[in-house]
Amino acid sequence: MLEIDVARRQGDFSLDVAFTAGSGVTALFGRSGSGKTSLINMVAGLSRPDRGRIVVDGKVLFDSQSGLDLPPEARRLGYVFQEHRLFPHLSVRDNLWFGTKRLPVAERRVSLDHVVSVLGIGHLLDRRPTGLSGGEKQRVAIGRALLASPRILLMDEPLASLDAARKSELLPFIAGLSRQFDIPIVYVSHSMEEVLRLADTLALIDAGRLVAIGPVEDLLSSPAYAPLTGHGEAGSVLAATLSADEAEFSISTLSFPGGTLKVGRIASPPGSPVRVRIHAHDVAIALFPPVGLSVRNQLPAIVRSVTPIDSYLTDVMLDCGGCPLWSRITTEAQSELSLKPGMAVTALIKSLTIARGDVADRSDILPG
Amino acid sequence: MSLWFTLTPLEREALSLSLLVSGWAVVGSLPFGILAAWVLARRDFPGKSLFDGLIHLPLVLPPVVVGYALLVLFGRKGIIGGWLYDWFGITLAFTWKGAAIASAVVAFPLMVRAIRMALEGVDRGLEQAARTLGCGPIRTFFSVTMPLAMPGVLAGVILAFARSLSEFGATITFVSNIPGETRTLPIALYALTQVPGTDDAALRLCIISVVVAFAALLASEILARRMRARMEG
Numbered sequence: 001m002l003e004i005d006v007a008r009r010q011g012d013f014s015l016d017v018a019f020t021a022g023s024g025v026t027a028l029f030g031r032s033g034s035g036k037t038s039l040i041n042m043v044a045g046l047s048r049p050d051r052g053r054i055v056v057d058g059k060v061l062f063d064s065q066s067g068l069d070l071p072p073e074a075r076r077l078g079y080v081f082q083e084h085r086l087f088p089h090l091s092v093r094d095n096l097w098f099g100t101k102r103l104p105v106a107e108r109r110v111s112l113d114h115v116v117s118v119l120g121i122g123h124l125l126d127r128r129p130t131g132l133s134g135g136e137k138q139r140v141a142i143g144r145a146l147l148a149s150p151r152i153l154l155m156d157e158p159l160a161s162l163d164a165a166r167k168s169e170l171l172p173f174i175a176g177l178s179r180q181f182d183i184p185i186v187y188v189s190h191s192m193e194e195v196l197r198l199a200d201t202l203a204l205i206d207a208g209r210l211v212a213i214g215p216v217e218d219l220l221s222s223p224a225y226a227p228l229t230g231h232g233e234a235g236s237v238l239a240a241t242l243s244a245d246e247a248e249f250s251i252s253t254l255s256f257p258g259g260t261l262k263v264g265r266i267a268s269p270p271g272s273p274v275r276v277r278i279h280a281h282d283v284a285i286a287l288f289p290p291v292g293l294s295v296r297n298q299l300p301a302i303v304r305s306v307t308p309i310d311s312y313l314t315d316v317m318l319d320c321g322g323c324p325l326w327s328r329i330t331t332e333a334q335s336e337l338s339l340k341p342g343m344a345v346t347a348l349i350k351s352l353t354i355a356r357g358d359v360a361d362r363s364d365i366l367p368g
Numbered sequence: 369m370s371l372w373f374t375l376t377p378l379e380r381e382a383l384s385l386s387l388l389v390s391g392w393a394v395v396g397s398l399p400f401g402i403l404a405a406w407v408l409a410r411r412d413f414p415g416k417s418l419f420d421g422l423i424h425l426p427l428v429l430p431p432v433v434v435g436y437a438l439l440v441l442f443g444r445k446g447i448i449g450g451w452l453y454d455w456f457g458i459t460l461a462f463t464w465k466g467a468a469i470a471s472a473v474v475a476f477p478l479m480v481r482a483i484r485m486a487l488e489g490v491d492r493g494l495e496q497a498a499r500t501l502g503c504g505p506i507r508t509f510f511s512v513t514m515p516l517a518m519p520g521v522l523a524g525v526i527l528a529f530a531r532s533l534s535e536f537g538a539t540i541t542f543v544s545n546i547p548g549e550t551r552t553l554p555i556a557l558y559a560l561t562q563v564p565g566t567d568d569a570a571l572r573l574c575i576i577s578v579v580v581a582f583a584a585l586l587a588s589e590i591l592a593r594r595m596r597a598r599m600e601g
Contacts, residue, residue, distance in 0.1 A: 044500055045499075046500070071499070071504070072499035073499050078500070081493065085493050087516075089598070098511075099502050102501070102502040102507075128598075144501065145501075
């Protein structure tokens with residue numbers, strides 16, 4: 001567990017953040033320049049806060065009051081940098097061993113064989129980093145950090161320097177890490193797709209301040225944070241299970257407490273836990289269950305709140321079997337429907353509006 | 369029949385003395401060269417420009433000035449030399465050890481420059497990575513910084529060695545021309561040019577000098593290439 005409460009001023013920029021990150025993957029999400037990387041550099045001991053306190057698993061790493069400031073080598077934290085930072089003068093094997101060999105044997109919790117098999121880098125061991133592809137380099141860098149048996153793994157946008165193909169190649173490796181090595185991960189990112197796929201907890205950072213921290217579904221389903229999380233688009237994130245596959249129509253069915261959702265086919269086995277992001281402007285509302293409609297998803301729901309944004313738009317929060325579902329309609333439609341909290345309505349969502357990037361398979365992160 | 373056996377006793381003596389003096393000059397000054405380069409590359413402190421200037425001074429001073437300064441400091445009656453003689457019985461002036469010191473001082477700026485540039489070229493991010501992997505600053509220096517700077521360090525060593533081989537002014541001022549003790553290749557060559565009718569012998573010494581210098585450059589080129597290949601392979 002990581003407890004952090006730090007402040008630092010650098011020129012015009014001031015960082016002042018306090019939060020606690022538990023097990024699983026905690027994503028630090030925010031625009032570039034919001035202070036995410038500065039934050040984990042402070043945790044790692046690579047930069048020094050002006051004041052504050054950093055504690056990992058009960059061990060104090062930094063405390064400005066007592067003047068304690070452990071150097072990076074004494075903190076026992078794994079750090080995967082944005083650029084791999086492999087040592088070019090060492091083979092892949094020696095890179096992997098770099099942290100382990102400085103550790104007393106009794107403290108080595110992670111075995112080379114385990115890391116090599118999970119990351120699929122066995123065939124690279126005798127090569128030099130220079131000849132590897134970007135994805136391979138980053139996998140070796142992850143293995144190197146893990147093999148130092150860290151208390152926490154810090155990852156600073158490990159996919160940011162890779163092209164799309166390499167990204168999707170590396171994502172599954174990262175997804176399984178926290179569970180397979182039983183290690184908390186703090187993951188810096190500005191990609192919502194990565195957050196949906198990887199994170200359990202989301203910490204929103206903006207201009208050096210913590211805006212909110214909580215479960216990914218909660219934060220991403222709250223319109224208050226929409227300007228930060230989704231390019232200004234409000235929406236909801238639902239946790240669901242892949243229940244059936246209609247191969248004939250290339251449709252997959254997801255079930256969640258509020259009913260079922262049909263989406264474009266997902267290539268995962270039935271029973272896989274998934275996360276679905278539904279944009280508020282893709283959710284329509286009908287006062288009565290319509291018939292003869294092409295829209296595949298018709299979910300019974302209760303209106304919880306109606307919030308006019310301006311003369312053009314109104315946000316409606318629906319309750320779909322206990323899950324919040326946001327709908328953005330025109331204020332004109334609202335004046336006609338006169339939606340009020342407590343009303344029973346039907347939410348309509350076209351399958352097509354749920355894009356591939358909006359559905360994240362989490363089966364390698366959560367047990368099915 | 370190898371070249372060695374065709375050398376005259378005088379040539380052999382001058383050549384081996386040159387190699388001995390230059391070798392010790394480089395080996396002895398290398399740790400200080402690395403330290404000075406590191407301080408210049410990585411530290412900021414008041415008076416850094418002064419320190420930088422001091423190190424570069426032998427590069428711009430006439431070598432005779434350096435030699436004379438060494439004589440004043442390290443001569444048997446000098447401030448440091450007197451102390452060395454009184455306490456340890458060490459004499460530097462007019463010995464091959466003094467020649468090595470003269471060469472080292474003159475070659476020092478070249479060595480420091482090359483190593484400093486190599487250190488500045490090392491990615492600090494790699495050093496940070498080593499720190500997060502449990503390496504203290506000193507271990508990081510020896511396991512990451514030095515290996516990565518090695519091609520530059522090697523270049524500095526060869527440069528300093530070549531400069532030491534050609535050292536003349538400071539050497540002859542500090543340790544004079546003593547056969548078998550301080551008569552290195554350039555000094556032997558100078559002595560020959562002062563005697564009429566020794567053109568052939570002088571030419572032979574010239575050729576020996578060229579061959580040795582060329583061999584040193586060739587060796588450094590091969591080593592550097594091999595190091596680069598290792599890092600890329």
